[in-house]
Amino acid sequence: MSATLETIVAPATPHGRGALAIVRIDGPLSLGILMSLSRSASAAVRHAALVEIHFGDERIDECIAIRYEAPHSFTGNDLVELTLHGNPLIVERVLDACVALGARIAEPGEFTERAVLNGKMDLVQAESIADLINARTTLQAKLSLSNLEGSLSRKATAIRQTLLDVIVRLEAALDFSEEGYEFITRADARARVEGALRDTNALAETYRRGRATTAGLSAVILGRPNAGKSTLLNRLVGSDRAIVTPIPGTTRDIVRETIEIGGLPVTLADTAGLRASADLVEGIGIERAREAARNADIVMYLVDASTGFTDDDAREREVLGDDVLLVYTKSDLAPVPSSSIAISAVAEHGIDDLLRRLDELVRERFAAPEGALVNERQRLAVAECDAGLRAALASIDGGLDGQMIVVDLYRAANALGVLVGAITREDVLSEIFGKFCIGK
Secondary structure, three states: OHHHHOOEEEEOOOOOOOOEEEEEEEOOOHHHHHHHHHOOOOOOEOOOEEEEEEEOOEEEEEEEEEEEOOOOOOOOOOEEEEEEEOOHHHHHHHHHHHHHOOOEEOOOOHHHHHHHHOOOOOHHHHHHHHHHHHOOOHHHHHHHHHHHOOHHHHHHHHHHHHHHHHHHHHHHHHHOOOOOOOOOOHHHHHHHHHHHHHHHHHHHOOHHHHHHHHHOEEEEEEEOOOOOHHHHHHHHHOOOOOOOOOOOOOOOOOEEEEEEEOOEEEEEEEOOOOOOOOOHHHHHHHHHHHHHHHHOOEEEEEEEOOOOOOHHHHHHHHHHOOOOEEEEEOOOOOOOOOOOEEOEOOOOEOHHHHHHHHHHHHHHHOOOOOOOOOOHHHHHHHHHHHHHHHHHHHHHHOOOOHHHHHHHHHHHHHHHHHHHOOOOOHHHHHHHHOOOOOOO
């Protein structure tokens, strides 16, 4: 906690030339540094002021300065923001001046870490800031913003509050056991723990969708040689990314491109045609194709309509299972089964229909609700809560002493405390904020 008494400085905008650049100064020396740089005797709180920045005899820039007093700032500390002209030389000169006046360059994520330590936001909200900055689609940004606004935190806190209430009542009963007072019956305690377990399970079930939304999805295009895999990739991407020839076996390694489908980034993979091959290099490509399919979120299996659904296609489909999107290509050359997805690159037919089907699939199967778990740290915390609740139910059903039930419930409640940052560990904070950009 002593580190929060230091004054730190960092640019809050990316390095490079631009119209404007923002420098943040946070800590007890921030006002003094501003007054020294601007040669001003005072600075109004929360008012934008046009000031000249000097250091020594050098005039560095003319900028907008805003001062925030603790605890009414992003970090909860005294904080100054300087909006400079966006020349990297000016930014570097201002940073040097601030360091000379007693500040130090901030570590990655240190401003947000201070906000967490000062109770301005919880740990889930802090993680959501990084997710929001890195969001590549509107759906990703929407999920990150909902968690930044506290959607996930409220769910976890509500469960934790229920457990703490049960704990308090059980501990009170233990304190007055000789007097025979009962502050909560075992039946009531069991019912409330069961309710908390249901809510915890519902929260845990959001992880698959939450992780898919933040990390994006993978989609593999499979099929026999010359089924049109590379052509489809090029049409979906909108450029000639993969080589297309009438020669079977042209694609030997995986070609990947990322597009947005259903509001999420989806990485498409064009793969080697599936067939028996004596060619060593092609054989490696075919094995990589099958491996990619095993790990993919979405598999599209292409069938050449001009040759029909062959025995080889049937064997591949059986291995892949039913959860595969079957797409008939070259539908301009031959009829396809009714209600099948049919496309033709030559006739420019069916691509929009395929994209609509993919869009529906992504939104129905992978898009996350508000307040979803989005990373492994959050998943593990909820899993630990689940384990504690199940142990508590076993203790209740086994007729164990109330103290044993309390221990199990503390385990569950503490896990949720770790989730939102009510209980913090230095290694957890270092891991989370070390991934932030400097200045945030």
